[in-house]
Amino acid sequence: MAVDPGLPGAARTQLAVAGARATTAAALNRKGSGPRVQEGLFLALLLLAVGFALAGLAALLVWSFVEGLPRLDANLFTQGPSSLHPETAGFxxxxxxxxxxxxxxxxxxxxxxxxxxxxxxxxxxxxxxxxxxxxxxxxxxxxxxxxxxxxxxxxxxxxxxxxxxxxxxxxxxxxxxxxxxxxxxxxxxxxxxxxxxxxxxxxxxxxxxxxxxxxxxxxxxxxxxxxxxxxxxxxxxxxxxxxxxxxxxxxxxxxxxxxxxxxxxxxxxxxxxxxxxxxxxxxxxxxxxxxxxxxxxxxxxxxxxxxxxxxxxxx
Amino acid sequence: MTQETEITPMTEPQPEPPAHDALSEAAADPAAQRGVETHVVPEHRERKGGKTDAVFHIDGVGVSYSGKPAVRDVTFDIAENEITALIGPSGCGKSTLLRCLNRMNDLIPGCEVSGHVGFHGEDLYGPRVDPVRVRTLIGMVFQKPNPFPKSIYDNIAFGPRVLGVKGDLDEIVERALRRGALWDDVKDRLKDNAYGMSGGQQQRLCIARCLAIEPDVILMDEPCSALDPISTGKIEDLMLELKERYSIVIVTHNMQQAARVSDKTAFFTVELSEEEHRVGRVVEFDDTEKVFTNPADPRTEAYVTGKVG
CATH class of the missing domain: 1.10.3720.10 (MetI-like)
Structure with missing residues (x-):
């Protein structure tokens, strides 16, 4: 889980969101063209970073659901582990x-x-x-x-x-x-x-x-x-x-x-x-x-x- | 206990004023018995109409924060059943002095009080005085209304509850709200959160909250600075009513307010000390009328007429 408990709320996510928001706000307020390229680049960099984090999470979620969905049944909760009958084993x-x-x-x-x-x-x-x-x-x-x-x-x-x-x-x-x-x-x-x-x-x-x-x-x-x-x-x-x-x-x-x-x-x-x-x-x-x-x-x-x-x- | 009979005249006629219980509780504590309460006996209270006696006797008081003096050499008496106003420019130590009077300054690390503060003849800073007990006798209202994030009822009941006051809490709450001129505004919504009240109502709630523990004195630290003129007027009317029963000390930046409500006025100013610190001190202390119409010191005159400040 990408939950960092060092700070209340997922700190990494918060940081990413705050950074992206600040960059966007700065880009909207700035009129000159010189720093705008830099702003754009920086924003792209930040979005890339956020993208990586989200992609990792998404991959995990997709894999789990694709693999695990067929096994989501009552046995999961009522059965203990078993080497002999893995198809009905549970948690x-x-x-x-x-x-x-x-x-x-x-x-x-x-x-x-x-x-x-x-x-x-x-x-x-x-x-x-x-x-x-x-x-x-x-x-x-x-x-x-x-x-x-x-x-x-x-x-x-x-x-x-x-x-x-x-x-x-x-x-x-x-x-x-x-x-x-x-x-x-x-x-x-x-x-x-x-x-x-x-x-x-x-x-x-x-x-x-x-x-x-x-x-x-x-x-x-x-x-x-x-x-x-x-x-x-x-x-x-x-x-x-x-x-x-x-x-x-x-x-x-x-x-x-x-x-x-x-x-x-x-x-x-x-x-x-x-x-x-x-x-x-x-x-x-x-x-x-x-x-x-x-x-x-x-x-x-x-x-x-x-x-x-x-x-x-x-x- | 002597103070029971002494306190009675100031409470409304009813079988069991909560002050009794609050003070008897104090009597159970031997330290408190030896401390301020035993000497708090206001014997003069029954002499109505005579010369009013001093509630506070402030003598050569100075306060410093971490060694830096904030105010010094303050000497004057605060009389009973009067409103005493402390006026002066920002940073002159009015609020600092006010907070000495109920030992709220104890809570600030590094704060030191020198000189003598007498409360009904007892040294407020004596070694056996419990500051928590002092604050039950000397109430305080702050600059910004600070109701607790609870219901109106619980706000008033907090003081009596923590002091272990016995008696009908509903009655105590109603009496405090009536004295705080708030009963008619809130009697139908006692269970509502106090944060839903207007600023002026919140401040009157804070005054009523303070009255619920039957203090002897009420200290007010710029109680109207965050309020509009109508709410300010209501609080001023309330103060004039309350002074029949309580002694009031008010810090204010509003000179008209001081002139309207107070009986005595202390004018503070800021001076540079030898070490180049800004230190407050009292320039003039006299009847309010005299301070505002015929001040003895030219600095007072300049301030009250609006030439400086």
Whole structure:
């Protein structure tokens, strides 16, 4: 998925759109002929870049639908993986595994992400070096490759201090660490967008800082925070690499549980099916991609709708 | 608790004024008991018609932001049940001084207050004074109307709710809205979002919101600067009504407004300090009539007659 969760909203797409719009506007306003050639060239370059990005996405979508459409049936959701009967095999255990892992991720990132964001925005004294250090680190962590989090999860969660083994909860914790910086950054942005006059108004009425945050700032920031959480979760759903390291296996026929036994998730299962030589598994993988795309697009659309809806309400 | 009996005369006759509960709650907190509340007792309140006493006793107050002085050597008293206007050119420290009076300046990093601010005889910056409690006694209305993005009802009820005021919330809301001269405008749409009101109504809502916690003083920081003349007139009428009950300090850029509503006026100006900083200070403090008709200082005269400024 070409969704970059580093910023709320697909940042790459936004950048491309903004660049194209600015260029167009500049080209329309300019009257002279000299710079116009340059403008035209630059615009063409930008359109080319956008075209490449869209072409990649389109190719993926077309391939998935052409390959996977015949396999989109109920078996996909009710059957587990099978080597003997690939024509009726499905993603049941993988979908359930994803639900378990993502449920754990949500349970972890909501309190931790929002708490950290509230601390950094409302309480941290920015003149202190340690607060600036934390901020810098959160920003840097958002750019760390996911496989590094997988290694971290393997060393500290599966083995090491926590030692909970190769279970779904380990996957949840690892993915939570992975998306936490994104959620913190988005939640901070949402909290910062609440006008200071609202805080002043509440404090001037004798509310304590916590009452101000709890009763005024947070309710006003919730749509933005939710957007960040949804985008973070959308990224977590699509991750396969770190999960491979913390124990997601590719062939699980029993339904998973949080703290016992092996688990698998949708992207890991797709990875497995796609790697098999038989054509029938490739179709299965394509059908899985469609399921994931639908889930991801639905989540992203919901996040965007939520943001727009509440933005209108607040202004 | 002594202050209960002291506060009563200023609340409307009704069985349980919310101020009681707010202050009894404060009494439960031993720090607050030793702090400002115990000394806030306005004993003079029952002496009507006599010489009015000082609510604020400002003595040699200076404020600096990160070491840079913004205003200094301010000395005057703010009297009870009067409207005191702070006027002067931009950057002269009027708003800065106003924000010292309910310790809103505490929220600005690097802000330091020197000198003495007395509130009913108690040092407002004393070591045992809780700034949160101070703000329940000294309300504030801001330059730009800042209603909460909630219903009209919830805007008014916020203060009593966070202070844990017991009693009929509907009644408290209605009383605050009536005192804020807003009840007739909004009684049928209390559940509507406050953002749907006009600017003038929003500002009156902010005043009513502040009245709901039964403060002793209301500080107003250019409350009409974002409003049209009709809304401004309504707020000025409201201020004249409110001063029967509350003491009001208003910062304004509008000299006609100061002349119309205030009893006392402090004129601030900007001077260059030895270190070439622009520092505000008070040039003249007197009855409004005298400041506007027969000022003692030529700088005041130049400003109020519109020659400079």
């Amino acid at each position: 049941r255990t993988a979908i359930l595994g994803s639900v378990y892992v993502i449920g754990g991720v949500i349970a972890l990132i909501v309190p931790l992400g929002v708490g950290a964001a509230i601390y950094l925005e409302e309480y941290a004294d920015k003149t202190r070096w340690w607060n600036r250090f934390i901020e810098l680190n959160v920003q840097n962590l958002a750019g760390v490759p996911s496989i590094v989090y997988g290694i971290l999860g393997l060393a500290f969660i599966v083995r090491g201090p926590l030692d909970i083994g190769f279970v779904a909860a380990a996957g949840s914790m690892t993915l939570a660490l992975l998306v936490l910086p994104t959620v913190i950054l988005a939640a901070r942005e949402a909290i910062r967008a609440v006008p200071p006059s609202i805080r002043e108004g509440a404090l001037a009425l004798g509310a304590t800082q916590w009452q101000t945050v709890r009763r005024q700032v947070l309710p006003a920031a919730i749509p933005g925070i939710l957007t960040g959480i949804i985008l973070g979760v959308a990224r977590a759903i699509g991750e396969a690499a770190p999960l491979l390291l913390v124990g997601a296996v590719t062939f699980v026929t029993v339904n998973p549980s949080l703290f016992e036994g092996r688990f698998t998730t949708l992207p890991v299962q797709i990875f497995n099916y796609a790697g098999r030589p038989q054509e029938v598994f490739h179709e299965l993988a394509a059908a899985g991609v469609i399921v994931m795309l639908v889930v991801l697009l639905a989540m992203n659309s919901f996040a965007i709708w939520l943001r727009n809806h509440y933005e209108k309400k607040l202004s």
